[in-house]
Amino acid sequence: MAADCLTDGKERSQKLIYIREFDAEKDVEKVEVLERRCEVGPSGSVALYTDLLGDPVCRIRHSPAYIMLVAEYGAEREMVGLIRGSIKAVVCGNKQLQPGEKQIPLFANAAYILGLRVSPTHRRLGIGLRLVRAVEEWFRTNGADYAYMATEKDNEACLKLFVEKCGFAKFRTPAILVHPVHSHSKRISNRANILKLDVAEAESLYRECMGTAEFFPKDIDAVLGNRLSLGTWVAVLRAEQWQRPGSYGASPGGCTSWAVISLWNTSEVFKMNVMGVRMATRVYAATSRFLDRALPWCTIPSVPDVFRSFGMAFLYGVHAEGPRGGELMNHLYRFTHNLAKEKGCRLIATEVAGCDPLKNHIPHWDCFSCPEDLWCIKKLTHTSCRAEEEEEYDWSKSAPGVRLFVDPREF
DSSP: OHHHHHHHHHHHHHHTEEEEEOOTTTSHHHHHHHHHHSOBSSSSSOEEEEEOTTOTTTTTTTSSEEEEEEEEETTTTEEEEEEEEEEEEEEEEEEOSSTTSOOEEEEEEEEEEEEEEEOGGGTTSSHHHHHHHHHHHHHHHTTOSEEEEEEETTOHHHHIIIIIITOOEEEEOOEEEEEEOOSSOOOOOTTEEEEEEOHHHHHHHHHHHSTTSBTOBTTHHHHHTSTTEEEEEEEEETTSOOOOOOSSSOOOTTOSOEEEEEEEEGGGTOEEEEESOOHHHHHHHHHHHHHHHHOGGGOOOOOOOOSSOBOEEEEEEEEEESTTHHHHHHHHHHHHHHHHHHTTOSEEEEEEOTTOGGGGGSOOOTTTOBSOEEEEEEEOSSOOOGGGTTSOOOGGGSOOOSOBOOOGGGO
């Protein structure tokens, strides 16, 4: 009898859930209220909140295709949940026609799920499951081959929903590396020559050096040309002057070592705020900033004010080659740190494959970073590689590669 009552209760709850597309004209304020009620980040006394600056779709707006769904509950149609999703073509694997020949990238339409929120007062009613299934259906209708999402590896509630209930599989564990932007500027070594590329040069270089990396976007030109992308820079050894070619075919040819990086300004899209931090920590951070400003030549590792609304800069397209490529990447990091400081950003972050050796050359603070971000994936269609229709390929079962291209539009 008790089991029957429980089943009837779940069925009644399901009938009270309504899923529809976000309406920008009437839903903005309701979404903001819901976002404030839902903690973002690890549970506990310290919480990380995101201010979307009045634009609930800002984190997906720059993708080729996107949607935001909201969940309402009860006769009053109270907004109790939401989910966002986007679709783009990315590299999912590679093929080689003949031994010794260059690898050819295989593309698939990958759908990314982010921003799933359920009101704390309406959890365990199946709202999250309904939202995920609804956005998956939109993905299939719009030609997505795979869906994937990112979460913390110890987020049991999220993993239970996506892995156990929705059929996602644990896929990749990239590292999120975060460093504070200090009050002092970083010193740039005169051993490196740092050159800025235009969009055409950057596109050509990335297609050449990272065009076969997992998740490399087919529309890399749209990413590099986006107003939020501050630019792309190459670092080479000063003793090995790089002769800049034409707009296309850009490559640090003739250089034994080189590194490349691009910078994305997320602060124009959203702001963040760390809440629940002890007063002693705030005082320590404020003291470090005061000393850093007063004694800039001492290069004190100051802690920025992340306890009020702040912006971040994101490094993407992180790649290096040659025996001194890691050293040159470190020089590029220092250069971009100073650019982020000029833009008023308080943190600078990047995300690389878990086995990428460049992790050791990108400065970061462990207290801000995540050594194992967890990506989960689900195959949505039977034919998942449109460039290789004659044979079945399942990206979700493939082994991880050394390189990973993390799209700044999804950070």
